[in-house]
Amino acid sequence: MQTIDRDRLADLMAAEERRFTEANPRSHALHERAKASLLDGVPMNWMVKWASPFPVFVEWAEGARFADVDGHEYVDFCLGDTGAMAGHSPAPTVAAVQRQIARGITTMLPSEDAVWAGEELSRRFGLPQWQFTLTATDANRFALRLAREITGRPKVVVHDHCYHGSVDEAFAWLTPDGRVEARRGNLGPQVDPARTTKVVPFNDAEALERALAPGDVAIVLIEPALTNVGIVLPEPGYHEAVRRLTRETGTLLLIDETHTFCAGPGGMTRAHGLEPDMLVIGKAIGGGVPVGTYAMTEAVAARVRAAVTVEDSDVGGIGGTLAGNPLSLAAVRATLGEVLTDEAFGRMIPLAERWETGVNEVIAATDAPWHVTRLGCRAEYHFRPTPPRSGAEQWAAGDTELERYLHLHALNRGILLTPFHNMALMCPATTAADVDRHTEAFAEAAESLFG
Numbered sequence: 001m002q003t004i005d006r007d008r009l010a011d012l013m014a015a016e017e018r019r020f021t022e023a024n025p026r027s028h029a030l031h032e033r034a035k036a037s038l039l040d041g042v043p044m045n046w047m048v049k050w051a052s053p054f055p056v057f058v059e060w061a062e063g064a065r066f067a068d069v070d071g072h073e074y075v076d077f078c079l080g081d082t083g084a085m086a087g088h089s090p091a092p093t094v095a096a097v098q099r100q101i102a103r104g105i106t107t108m109l110p111s112e113d114a115v116w117a118g119e120e121l122s123r124r125f126g127l128p129q130w131q132f133t134l135t136a137t138d139a140n141r142f143a144l145r146l147a148r149e150i151t152g153r154p155k156v157v158v159h160d161h162c163y164h165g166s167v168d169e170a171f172a173w174l175t176p177d178g179r180v181e182a183r184r185g186n187l188g189p190q191v192d193p194a195r196t197t198k199v200v201p202f203n204d205a206e207a208l209e210r211a212l213a214p215g216d217v218a219i220v221l222i223e224p225a226l227t228n229v230g231i232v233l234p235e236p237g238y239h240e241a242v243r244r245l246t247r248e249t250g251t252l253l254l255i256d257e258t259h260t261f262c263a264g265p266g267g268m269t270r271a272h273g274l275e276p277d278m279l280v281i282g283k284a285i286g287g288g289v290p291v292g293t294y295a296m297t298e299a300v301a302a303r304v305r306a307a308v309t310v311e312d313s314d315v316g317g318i319g320g321t322l323a324g325n326p327l328s329l330a331a332v333r334a335t336l337g338e339v340l341t342d343e344a345f346g347r348m349i350p351l352a353e354r355w356e357t358g359v360n361e362v363i364a365a366t367d368a369p370w371h372v373t374r375l376g377c378r379a380e381y382h383f384r385p386t387p388p389r390s391g392a393e394q395w396a397a398g399d400t401e402l403e404r405y406l407h408l409h410a411l412n413r414g415i416l417l418t419p420f421h422n423m424a425l426m427c428p429a430t431t432a433a434d435v436d437r438h439t440e441a442f443a444e445a446a447e448s449l450f451g
């Protein structure tokens with residue numbers, strides 16, 4: 001099996017950086033100008049993570065494509081890290097937003113679209129009671145608060161190497177000797193996360209059993225497959241064990257479908273018949289318009305109603321003035337009703353299969369020690385020859401230099417991958433030709449490394 005020649009990789013990267021800088025003078029100039037008013041020249045700090053020496057500045061984005069200010073057009077497999085899984089500016093969402101924007105943007109009163117959204121989300125995910133936020137982070141935060149309140153228990157359990165948005169309790173990981181500590185990069189934690197959180201490896205039911213045994217855990221917050229450290233799929237029986245153990249110990253189970261929505265119209269919850277007590281989803285459901293949501297069973301809803309008094313409902317730590325606004329809900333109705341439909345998933349998933357097949361063929365042809373994992377309409381290559389079983393295994397296979405080279409190589413050939421991992425997501429507007437364009441560029445990159 002092949003290994004990476006680091007000197008060769010450094011030379012290849014330097015050549016791609018030169019090529020990028022020469023081809024993008026207007027983005028370069030905008031970035032230099034932005035440094036005077038935006039920290040590091042970007043509107044949000046994670047935008048420094050792109051593999052290019054400076055980010056490309058976007059002129060327009062539509063469907064599976066966008067163009068930068070230097071006139072290059074790209075196939076977008078990042079899709080706003082799932083925020084644009086419906087494709088950029090899908091026509092039904094744009095029309096609904098345009099209609100609503102002239103009829104009231106935020107009112108602090110419900111609209112009929114909110115009712116439609118609750119009904120449709122119930123149909124898809126099976127939980128009956130829904131609440132809306134502006135982000136998936138908020139939805140997770142609120143669900144954790146409610147869980148602690150109604151169970152009277154202090155702790156939450158998360159998976160090692162999880163990501164659920166900027167949720168304090170989830171910024172914890174396991175040390176090699178099995179202690180919980182603030183994960184690398186955790187900025188200014190308000191308390192040591194070991195006080196709030198227990199962390200268990202993905203696919204490790206025995207560790208979960210030990211964590212739940214003392215009876216001090218309010219809720220287990222999980223993605224049904226890890227997606228943010230790279231895709232790690234559940235082993236057969238894992239979810240059954242999670243549900244059995246949580247039920248046996250009176251612990252609530254919260255499934256975060258924000259990324260695993262890629263598995264199908266009702267996420268992995270529907271595809272795998274999962275039975276969470278609470279569920280969170282955000283990003284894609286508004287077609288890019290900010291919105292998140294959390295759901296609960298009737299049993300949890302009854303306990304929430306008993307816990308939250310009307311007098312205190314606005315100061316209990318759950319809310320957001322703009323949450324549930326009519327603009328977001330109009331976007332959800334159009335996006336779920338007309339864009340991310342059952343039929344659209346029927347087209348998106350085979351495209352991810354095509355991506356998986358193409359990349360696997362390149363890996364086999366070049367004898368690269370890599371492999372591909374796919375979850376519905378999302379697929380990703382990992383720098384290890386076999387699928388990871390846990391987040392820690394996947395993390396250990398990380399290779400920042402290699403990842404940055406492959407991403408910049410792709411970008412220079414008109415293809416955008418997510419900066420946080422080697423992920424490609426299909427939207428309803430993605431075509432087979434788009435997928436093949438990536439496969440060709442990937443083959444060229446693999447050849448440059450191993451040929």
Ligand SMILES: Cc1ncc(COP(=O)(O)O)c(C=O)c1O
Pocket residue numbers: 081135136137138140163164165166223228256257258259282283
């Ligand atoms: C699984 C999961 N949950 C929640 C979030 C938070 O979403 P947002 O940043 O929109 O709040 C993310 C973001 O990547 C996520 O991947």
